[in-house]
Amino acid sequence: MPRYDQMAYASAAEMIFGTAKNPVSYGRDFTVGGGYVYPELVPHPRPGTESTKQTLVKEYEKMVTDVLDRCVAIGIPGIQIELEHVYQMTKNPEWGGEIAAATKRLQDDYFRKYGLKSAIRATVADYRKPDEEDIRNSLALDAILKTFQASAAGGADNLSIESVGGKEVSDYTIVRQDIRGTLFGIGVLGSRDMEFMWKQVVDIANKYNVTPGGDTNCAQANVAMFMAGGYQDRSVPHTFAALTRAIAAARSLVAYEQGAKGPSKDCGYEDVIIKAITGIPIAMEGKTCACAHSDLLGNLVGACCDLWSNEAVEYHDMFGGTTVAVFTEILGYDVALMNAAIELGTAPMLQEMMVQSDKYRDTHGFILCPENAYEIGKAIISNNTSYYARSRAAAIKAGRLMLEDSKLQMPAFEKDALESAMRTLESLPDKEEDFISECADIYKKLIPGFNLANYGL
Amino acid sequence: MPRYDQMAYASAAEMIFGTAKNPVSYGRDFTVGGGYVYPELVPHPRPGTESTKQTLVKEYEKMVTDVLDRCVAIGIPGIQIELEHVYQMTKNPEWGGEIAAATKRLQDDYFRKYGLKSAIRATVADYRKPDEEDIRNSLALDAILKTFQASAAGGADNLSIESVGGKEVSDYTIVRQDIRGTLFGIGVLGSRDMEFMWKQVVDIANKYNVTPGGDTNCAQANVAMFMAGGYQDRSVPHTFAALTRAIAAARSLVAYEQGAKGPSKDCGYEDVIIKAITGIPIAMEGKTCACAHSDLLGNLVGACCDLWSNEAVEYHDMFGGTTVAVFTEILGYDVALMNAAIELGTAPMLQEMMVQSDKYRDTHGFILCPENAYEIGKAIISNNTSYYARSRAAAIKAGRLMLEDSKLQMPAFEKDALESAMRTLESLPDKEEDFISECADIYKKLIPGFNLANYGL
Amino acid sequence: MATVANYANIFVRYDLIGAGEAKGARVSSKDAALQKVLQCVIEGDVDNIETVVVEALESKDPMTIINDGLIKGMNEVSRLWDEGVYYLPQAIVASDAMLTGIEICEEKLGKAIEKKGTVVTHTAEGDIHDLGQKIVNALLRANGYEVIDLGKDVPVDDVVAAVKKHQPVMVTGTALMTTTMTAFERISKRLSKDGFTLPFVCGGGAVSLEYVTGFELGVYGKDASQASGMANDAVNGMSWGQLREKWNS
Amino acid sequence: MATVANYANIFVRYDLIGAGEAKGARVSSKDAALQKVLQCVIEGDVDNIETVVVEALESKDPMTIINDGLIKGMNEVSRLWDEGVYYLPQAIVASDAMLTGIEICEEKLGKAIEKKGTVVTHTAEGDIHDLGQKIVNALLRANGYEVIDLGKDVPVDDVVAAVKKHQPVMVTGTALMTTTMTAFERISKRLSKDGFTLPFVCGGGAVSLEYVTGFELGVYGKDASQASGMANDAVNGMSWGQLREKWNS
Ligand SMILES: [Zn+2]
Ligand SMILES: [Zn+2]
Ligand SMILES: [Zn+2]
DSSP: OOOOOSOSSSSGGGOBTTEEEEEEEETBTEEEEESSOEEEEOEEOOTTGGGSHHHHHHHHHHHHHHHHHHHHHHTOOEEEEEEEOOHHHHHSHHHHHHHHHHHHHHHHHHHHHHOOEEEEEEEEOOOOOTTTSOTTSSHHHHHHHHHHHHHHHHTOSEEEEOOOTTHHHHHHHHTTTOHHHHIIIIIIIIHHHHHHHHHHHHHHHHHHTOEEEEEOOIIIIIHHHHHHOSTTOOSSOHHHHHHHHHHHHHHHTHHHHTTOOOOOOTTOTTHHHHHHHHOOOOEEEOGGGTTTOOOSOTTGGGTTOSEEEOOOEEOOEETTEEHHHHHHHHHHHHHHHHHHHHHHTOHHHHHHHHHHHHTTTOHHHHHHSHHHHHHHHHHHHTTTTOHHHHHHHHHHHHHHHHHHOTTOOOOHHHHHHHHHHHHHHHHSOSSHHHHHHHHHHHHHHHSTTOOGGGGTO | OOOOOSOSSSSGGGOBTTEEEEEEEETBTEEEEESSOEEEEOEEOOTTGGGSHHHHHHHHHHHHHHHHHHHHHHTOOEEEEEEEOOHHHHHSHHHHHHHHHHHHHHHHHHHHHHOOEEEEEEEEOOOOOTTTSOTTSSHHHHHHHHHHHHHHHHTOSEEEEOOOTTHHHHHHHHTTTOHHHHIIIIIIIIHHHHHHHHHHHHHHHHHHTOEEEEEOOIIIIIHHHHHHOSTTOOSSOHHHHHHHHHHHHHHHTHHHHTTOOOOOOTTOTTHHHHHHHHOOOOEEEOGGGTTTOOOSOTTGGGTTOSEEEOOOEEOOEETTEEHHHHHHHHHHHHHHHHHHHHHHTOHHHHHHHHHHHHTTTOHHHHHHSHHHHHHHHHHHHTTTTOHHHHHHHHHHHHHHHHHHOTTOOOOHHHHHHHHHHHHHHHHSOSSHHHHHHHHHHHHHHHSTTOOGGGGTO | OOOOSOOTTTOOOGGGTTTTOOOOOOOOOSSHHHHHHHHHHHTTOTTTHHHHHHHHHTTSOHHHIIIIIIIHHHHHHHHHHHTTSSOHHHHHHHHHHHHHHHHHHHHHHTSOOOOSEEEEEEEBTTOOOOHHHHHHHHHHHHTTEEEEEOOSSBOHHHHHHHHHHHOOSEEEEEOSSHHHHHHHHHHHHHHHHTTOOOOEEEESTTOOHHHHTTSTTEEEESSGGGHHHHHHHHHTTOOHHHHHHHHOO | OOOOSOOTTTOOOGGGTTTTOOOOOOOOOSSHHHHHHHHHHHTTOTTTHHHHHHHHHTTSOHHHHIIIIIIHHHHHHHHHHHTTSSOHHHHHHHHHHHHHHHHHHHHHHTSOOOOSEEEEEEEBTTOOOOHHHHHHHHHHHHTTEEEEEOOSSBOHHHHHHHHHHHOOSEEEEEOSSHHHHHHHHHHHHHHHHTTOOOOEEEESTTOOHHHHTTSTTEEEEOSGGGHHHHHHHHHTTOOHHHHHHHHOO
């Protein structure tokens, strides 16, 4: 059940990159949200190296070494490395554990030798299949939980996941521009699955004395955003994706209600809303994650970040070194600019530049600029009677903000899509139980394998 | 002979990114230094595609299309593409010409369809060998000049080169930490060769009604800087490389004295000094050229840029698209931040953040921050009796600035290297002819193939 | 703090260029019952398609409804999508409507209509992200193909077995992660070894042209919307090499 | 405008860590003449090396001066460089001094001293950037190797011919640009075809481990300073595969 009923910040103007109301410390002298922004580098192994544990561990050792070397070559004060699990690292818990341990050994070395601050996030792969199995009791769940333990035991400082509850429904509805089903899949089913999942992640983290990090709506809101794509794409309306993002905020919040402490996951674009509500530090990714995907809010999304990430880069050579070193350097300078602004006392001005770069570039950036994100956060806490109510309120608030700002331009099709979705959202039942029963009827028929029991329903 | 005897700007405080005293317009509605910063994307073909003209033209067509597509996908207002010639494009003038023409066709399309502003810089490869041939009358020179013509005829808007005069001497002296020889190779020989070369480039540009762009001391000062490398490298002292950079400013200036109009070449880190003197718009490369090389001034170097470049990225796939699209996107957001600052009236504050990020990170950034660059510029124009005199004055000024700022820390070895170089610089003869005859004696003996006649001496 | 008066030098809204010029549907039927079917498909009205098809069957034979109503409507939807008037969702819901309608007509016919050919689709072993595959399935079906949907997280053996069993004109593979896409090369080797020469179209997430064109049979699928065009080419006798030449260069 | 009080959260000067701890030269000679030779090499004093060697030759035989002065000095310089006390320029000028000294001693001996082995070096065709190669040459010579310097912009044929003629223990290639480095693979094929199995160490600018380890004989040279170590391994009988294993993984 929803818990948050107030905002961590008195206004959006208080929110700034580098500082969170509730900073988190772990790893090697590493504090997130304590006044400065650090890079979070996410390396991805080359295809083929996943074939054995030995080759994969070795691949990670090389990548991590390149990252740490570049930090000490150019003076980056500290860095978090995310071990974003490829399937094989989660399916075989000892692989994830050994890679965390190898990363920790290297980080320890550089901390001892140079004083380089560092930390490790282990993001376990959620490979449960909600339309094929009992996701509350499956081999996949078992492996996921074991891998969390192995990672924590191995040396991960922060445990995170991109959980997939409700994806079977949102996959079906996002490509059909069905906002009702998307609200159901993310806001209701996603939230309920997170509650189930995060109780257990937090227990494991507490047992191993590590930090439960966060979750992201990668499997749903990012699907909508990536499909919406650039200006010329015609896959999913951008306005529809923006509504999806607002819903995602209400859903990803559940991790913190269950005890997660942050920093949140980089690809959770909804995290700025969550920071406004919870005060946890957040990881964000923008222009320097172009290596992983294109987006329309490359600067704006950094406005309130505490970690700044590249999302994912595959390990290869470039003229300037390996990709992981190259992106460490770019991220390092990005955050150096932010930290220089902090030291100069001009951080609010830099934030305003970031915001003005993208606020009116596209609807996604528009709803995530600090003032709008704050408003969506308020809609969430003011409707905390159910996961459904707050998700719906978030979407309606986002939609109204988009419709009411005359500077935000939209092609006709995009505006039609938004208005149509808003009509649907406003016509939905008030009570969660009514909404659930309505959706249950509809989607059980349409989506093969959809099973309410997976969500305790 | 030196011409500039005054500064284009009354003070360093007047210098800012996006605006130059003497803006340049060309291409498709493209103005550099006219109030806003544009990205300059430099694509590099994959090895193997250079084997035939057809495969190379096709490679460029694909790369250029990816760049322009990404611009219209995320809203980048305009872009310059640099065709930085691989050897084969210059050796075969029609290759360079056809690739320029193919690029122009594509840029025309996107301008017609979307209004995307654009321009083409053709940077011809200087493959003359000063230690093996008469560089004022060789097959290589012939091909270079023909390729300039073919490029201009094909559609290049801006003609640039990274000329190599004096490289045979500086290659020998930089790795021996011999400041006298480096001053000779860059400041005297490099300047003289530029005078010879740029007269001809300007003539060709005028004949074809295109813009003579600029030169860079890539072959010399960048060799020193890249060898100096990161904090852990022990190849060339960073202080020595910084002195080399100051000398390079006096040398690269010759292009503008011969009629070049800018924008200067991205890898000319000395260009900020040149902008202070000449008021031409400059291209710079910093954090987002980490794909091409690492440096210690990733933000600072953008403080006064008019174009912002990635230097070079080889064409490959990444998760987020091809490398050229990925770096177009990152550059695009970098300049969007700068342009947002300009619109907000907070550009000086952003500039200060850039400067504080790196001014004391390393000596190279230190001497290139606007106020120090301006001082070095003043030393250059105040000593305009000879190429030698102004190059030496630039180095001495840079050395003094480094020694006098107590915030600039240096390891003992670095400081020794600087002080030793300063003693040498201060003990050199006052007159150019004395210096030349001293160096001629020494280096003729030491450097096989070194030939004074290549420099009209 | 100051505000921005003019955003044009920060970003340009290229998405607004030409917006609003788009024209609506151009096809229609003089027959009222068929017109309703057409309209249901073009509007992706899955709620009413059953009613209008059943109604049309009262006066028309099933093949007429299929050809002049359902397929004609779907073709118009494809045109609208190609021209940027429609987005993908409109194509998907139209396909839903069309397929529902065809099912009703087939029941009346007492047999399934002939398909253009069979395509086997799958998502790589280890990958549970099958949305791309589902879109491919919908678009192929909308274009008259029989789709053998092997689902997600499919072992190499199962893909090879399905190809042997169903003898498709084309097989597709989707992967979000590069560390799961390595299965594609193994599949290609197995198929080649067994003498198959059909195109194996691979796409999704991190899959790249460079990778897919590195093994035999491989054709890179940049976008789900290319699937039917590729299948058409395969049915028309193009080899995997020709497909690669046409779509990947 | 405000100033920055503390830069530690913007950047950390990792180059200052341990700076100043470095110790100077540790070797010395009890013999005054040899001590002067030693010192000239350690200080890279090319202006005076001739004088002190000639002076030493008055009381010492050439081989003693070479072994206990010149080479001993150079070894000490290598140690100082390895430990971060010296930078590359100190190693280069020491090598200049040492080689000058050896030449004088060899004249006195009436023959060249025995080299550890021969290495052929070149810069790729189309590439005029041969600084990396020059550094490799200097460091190899300083370590006792005979270097056949083919220079820059060298055609494939010339490299193959030089290997046939000089039968080196190792051949090296330098390239700044990827579009010139493609010659390396052609050289490797030609050498392999002719039965050569020597290591072909490639490095410089845009050359990458991925590329070099993609063809036979190829060993990636990350840094010029590795050249002598690799040559030593080759002389000691390591195959190119073993070199790759040791230096590239
Ligand atoms: Zn994600
Ligand atoms: Zn991520
Ligand atoms: Zn350059």
